[in-house]
Amino acid sequence: MAHLLSVENFAKIGEFIYRKSGIFLEKEKHYDKLAKYVNSRARDLEIDSFRKYFFKLRFDDEVGDEFQALMNAITVNETYFFREKDQFEVLVNEILPELHETIPSDRTLRILSSPCSTGEEPYSMILHIVEEGEVVQKRDIEVVGIDIDSTVIEKAIVGLFSDRSVHAIPKGILAKWFDKKSLGYQLGEDLNGSVNFQVANIFDKVQMRKLGKFDVIFSRNMLIYFDDTSRKEVAMTFYDMLNPGGYVFLGHAEYMSRIVSVFNAKKVNNTLIYQK
Ligand SMILES: C[S@@+](CC[C@H](N)C(=O)[O-])C[C@H]1O[C@@H](n2cnc3c(N)ncnc32)[C@H](O)[C@@H]1O
Structure with a gap:
């Protein structure tokens, strides 16, 4: 399946993520992971375009579940006991x-x-x-x-x-x-x-x-x-x-x-x- 998230729209959702969580995503490092996530989330929601997904994320997410799912997908959680x-x-x-x-x-x-x-x-x-x-x-x-x-x-x-x-x-x-x-x-x-x-x-x-x-x-x-x-x-x-x-x-x-x-x-x- 082709990616619903275009390179241009990566900048838009990247800016949204940055504003809400401080996490700064770089196209070279993070595009593929985020594009795959948008595809899979859109499939679950039965949505067929990035525009509809992004609308839901910004304006139709009263409880915050959509934002939470996005955060759970993009964070890096590496840790272990007695680190440093x-x-x-x-x-x-x-x-x-x-x-x-x-x-x-x-x-x-x-x-x-x-x-x-x-x-x-x-x-x-x-x-x-x-x-x-x-x-x-x-x-x-x-x-x-x-x-x-x-x-x-x-x-x-x-x-x-x-x-x-x-x-x-x-x-x-x-x-x-x-x-x-x-x-x-x-x-x-x-x-x-x-x-x-x-x-x-x-x-x-x-x-x-x-x-x-x-x-x-x-x-x-x-x-x-x-x-x-x-x-x-x-x-x-x-x-x-x-x-x-x-x-x-x-x-x-x-x-x-x-x-x-x-x-x-x-x-x-x-x-x-x-x-x-
Ligand atoms: C690499 S882990 C570090 C865990 C632990 N402090 C350590 O050093 O082992 C980074 C964590 O930061 C969390 N994180 C990223 N942005 C955050 C935010 N805006 N508010 C709270 N936690 C955030 C991620 O979900 C992730 O679990």
Whole structure:
């Protein structure tokens, strides 16, 4: 079947996706994948032109299902447990003890994983927090995970992970907190449900405001899919969502100093973090 999405219309839908999600698609890299998706979606909807599909996406999608399906199709969800492990160690050994000293002990210490994909990142935080043990025994800690892709959030809630996803977890920790099943590793009952997962778009101001304030925000390996304008908007959203003195952790290829200058950069044990 010929593609319903022409190269000219790729620019139109690309602009729509960029405006709504910050994701910047390039013709050379993404045309084929998006064109195949439009064909298959049009077939499901019994629509015979890109124009009709694009109309539905923009003007006949009150609940947002069409946009959600498009997001689920185009996002890159690569992740695994203990990815860039040093950052989790800095979080539990340096940052949580520091925040525990400065924040009243009756207030919940809140951590956001944005984006969390299938849950490996927020659950890596939890595993480090419970293994380290100190701060969590003294106060309440809440971990929230958000992602724009509803299929990854559904998987995160189930908590069943592939061999590849758990490969970097030390064997003793894996055996202690997971049950080996024929389809992979199931997070055990003690920890399953310990992260508050939600579908949310980082560019949706209402959704972000509803999440409330945080003391730590991990945002790793998402900004690489955005352009400078979107990165700046996201960085300022994080700034607004942080309590004073709170921290942002970015992925190893992402640098706040190239985006905005409102944070103080700090090097802790060779890990660069950003304080409000
Ligand atoms: C490569 S994963 C990174 C996951 C994890 N932070 C890590 O580093 O392993 C990038 C995730 O960003 C999510 N994403 C992309 N645009 C988003 C947006 N506007 N709002 C929320 N999540 C978004 C994608 O759905 C995808 O799951």
